[in-house]
Amino acid sequence: MTAFNLMHCQPDSRKLVLWAARQGWLPAGGDLGYALHAALHRVFGERVPKPFYFRDARAGLLAYTRSSAEELHEAAALCAAPDLxxxxxxxxGPRSPGLGVRAFPLRWSAGRELGFEVRVRPMRRYKAEDREHGTERDAYREHEARVEDEKELAREAVYAQWLAxxxxxxxxxxLIEARMTRFQLTPVLRRTQSSEQQGGGGRKARTIIGPDATFSGHLRVEDTxxxxxxxxxxxGRHRAFGFGMLLLKPASISA
Structure with missing residues (x-):
């Protein structure tokens, strides 16, 4: 069976912002997703844990990984500069329990009901020739464009349908049931390859504003x-930037 572990660390948001700002990896008023993505890659390289979820400084960062605790601790010791x-x-230390890793169940029997929490970016992709809206669009805006003559659905219902x-x-x-517990529109920093492809000196930064929703609910496993x-x-999409990690709990515990 494939090794599967849950990793936890407790980033200091203030220090991470300072580190990311020095690197140019933090959009104005933006989410820390790209900064965490870049920081984790800097430390763990090919072993970078993903997907990951950073709720807040108190809860810390959770991530799934197929690397062992020994491999992750070795990478952190060898590749993480002191400030990072x-x-x-x-x-x-006094403000952090340090890097923690434990085994996590990967195989769940078909028919098993589980509670879940997940942070998602509900986007729908389009063909490259759709220049008006780019290659992806907020699922709620896409719904508005499709159903002008139908009853308008609430944003939560549209996103729940997308999640299902x-x-x-x-x-x-x-999906058995789901409720949206948090929503905002957030800017996410992405870097394109266009400048390199055109002979430029580096990757070009681009800020994309889109939906940022957290859902809790219950699901039923259909296929192990x-x-x-x-x-x-x-x-969903943007999984490398802090979206899409499916957190599980027993169905008997309120999701």
């Missing part, structure tokens, strides 16, 4: 192997 290790909270489709697309799981792949891959 401090910003990510990789070493145990993500679970069911590969037969991994079926497909559900394992969903856990390892994450839900």
């Amino acid at each position: 290790a401090d910003a990510l909270g990789l070493d145990a 489709e993500q679970f069911e697309a590969t037969g991994a799981a079926k 192997e497909a559900f394992a792949r969903l856990l390892m891959r994450g839900v």
